[in-house]
Amino acid sequence: MMTKDTQAAIQFSHVTFKSGEQEILHDITGWFPRNRITTLVGPSGAGKTTLFRLCNGLISPTSGDIYIDDRKIESYDPVQLRRKVGIALQSATMVSGTVRYNLALPMELQGKELSDERAKELITVVGLDESFLERKAKDLSGGQRQKLSIARTLVNQPEILLLDEITSSLDRVSQQEIEELIVRINEKYGTTIMWITHNLRQALSIGDYTWVMMDGELVETGESSLLKNPQNPRVQTFVKGETE
């Protein structure tokens, strides 16, 4: 059960976010358990990505409070917060240069170097060959970019990892490779993982817990098995639509 015996990595208390006059998130109250994999599902425009951007400190809530490890998010230095809460976005943006350069970017931002050994370790962990390190990042396929994006986020050794629809544009084989990778990262490093996905099969098989979001609200939350038998009629309709 998702009880308070499990510690919260991130907690939300009546969080609202507005962009201009438009309310993107409405009164979100809930939490993500530590060291587990939580999936976020829901239709497009539900506010899932906005929630992640709040957790990484790229934006701030209009009202309400967010706690990371029981500390208010505002009490963290933004740079330290973003190293603690890593984010890999669907776009998997790369800067021009080699795979090695992109991988070393988080270290370069700290004025440090990424050792060759560590670079090889990270690139292997995400399922890419060492020979990729000297390739141009722009020449990578969608799946390879996503893997590199995850590896790059791991350089900072984040305690919490936010993954935003990283498999949505990938073929079945690449999807499975990344699913295995997520489980491996969670097991190997004990990283708390939050994963936005449109794929309910993924949410059921990979996620320990699930958040269902709709129209900027948290509609239902609990163990992933809730997706098999949701209580909320809106979630029932959504699940039915996704699985048909």
Place this chain on the structure above:
Amino acid sequence: MNFVLLALSLIFVIIPLVLSKTLNLGLEKDSVIATIRSIIQLLAVGYILQFVFDAENYFYIFLMIALMIGAAVQNARKKGVSIKGITWKLVVTFVFIEVLTQGILLGLNITPATAQYIIPISGMVIGNSMVLSILFLNRFTSELDSREDETELILSLGGTPKQAIHRPLIASIQASTIPTIESQKTIGLVQLPGMMSGQIIAGADPLQAVMFQLLIIFLLLTTAVVTSVILGFLSYPTLFNERMQLVLPGKK
């Protein structure tokens, strides 16, 4: 040159007017307005300069430079209205470049401290600084737009605003200064610079004219680079808030 000869030179205005009328180019109205405006503006400047030169009073020189800076700010700020506090940032940039260039010229006795030298050179420096500012602001706002993902990526990985903005800033500085540097590479080969040509026509020794032109070229190189760098470093901090979040101009 006298007013009769000047009137004869209007033939060069009539030629494009005739062509425009014959070929339906639709340039007649703008050509006439441009001609009338240039006559009025330049004659007015000519009389004002005559008065300032005769007065030999530093207050009038200061006033002329202040007017130039005011007009340059007014013109350039339109391209950067989305950047918070762009007006005072431009004022600081133009004042700095003016003080720097005149400080070196007058401090090292390269040019005499008279209105005849200070005002035209200031005009060239401030005018070029204004054009550079417009080029820089145009490029910077488009770079910010096209590299928004990259800028946020660096922030999300724990980079500082300065690190996040580094690439768009450097690209904008380079793009705005390249035309000045490139045009200086071919100067004298493709065309004779306006100031040098003017001096030669007015009867100056060509070598003297060349030396003055070189002085201006060096000045304009400094103007180009310093303008972009100052404006860039004054502008980028306003794109981020105290939580190191990107607050792009025009976006909520």
